[in-house]
Amino acid sequence: DGGITQSPKYLFRKEGQNVTLSCEQNLNHDAMYWYRQDPGQGLRLIYYSQIVNDFQKGDIAEGYSVSREKKESFPLTVTSAQKNPTAFYLCASSNQGHTEAFFGQGTRLTVV
Amino acid sequence: QKEVEQNSGPLSVPEGAIASLNCTYSDRGSQSFFWYRQYSGKSPELIMFIYSNGDKEDGRFTAQLNKASQYVSLLIRDSQPSDSATYLCAVKSGGYNKLIFGAGTRLAVHP
Secondary structure, eight states, rough: OOOEEEEEEEEEEEETEEEEEEEEOSSOEEEEEEEOOOOTTOOEEEEEEEEOOOOOETOOOTTTTEEEEEEBBEEEEEOTTTTOEEEEEEEEEEOOSOOOEEOOOOOEEEEE | OOOOOOOOOOOOEEESSEEEEEESOOOOTTEEEEEEEEOOOOOOOEEEEEOEEEEETTTTEEEEEEETEEEHHHHEEEGGGOEEEEEEEEEEEETEEEEEEEEOOOEEEOO
């Protein structure tokens, strides 16, 4: 089936640790996005990528890093520099132009 | 000024009524506009998209776009309790297909 797969669904991180969230799509989409959602809030853009080996910072990129080595994959690393990482993380992909974004099921990250 | 603004709500409407959700955006270069529905704890799902001025209808849903006023809206006719969710407005703009979301409007449809 075509779609976007995020893993893991739940992730627990200790203070000071880096963790990587996986996002894979088989929709042959060029653009991929990472968002953060806090309780009762909207989606805030962390990073986005239009093509392989290129990505742009969103509104809240500090404390996060990404890579886009393959078209299908856009992993997000939450570094120890992110002071408040507990949130729901959503990955999305889309084609260029007037096309919608499709979302993965999300990863819920909790700092313990 | 936020790039995409929505009233947070909650917007409460009786079953069978029309729900009207509004969104404004700041980037005049914005090209495409989307409405997503999100149930609590779930991923957003697309309801409609629009990129030309005017109205676009799909079943009980109508999206309206006014680029001169930088305004997009979603009307839900014959609202049902199952429509109770958060509605997110999203705007795609710029050469890099940047996709920005508003904070969402929570809709509650009561029987």
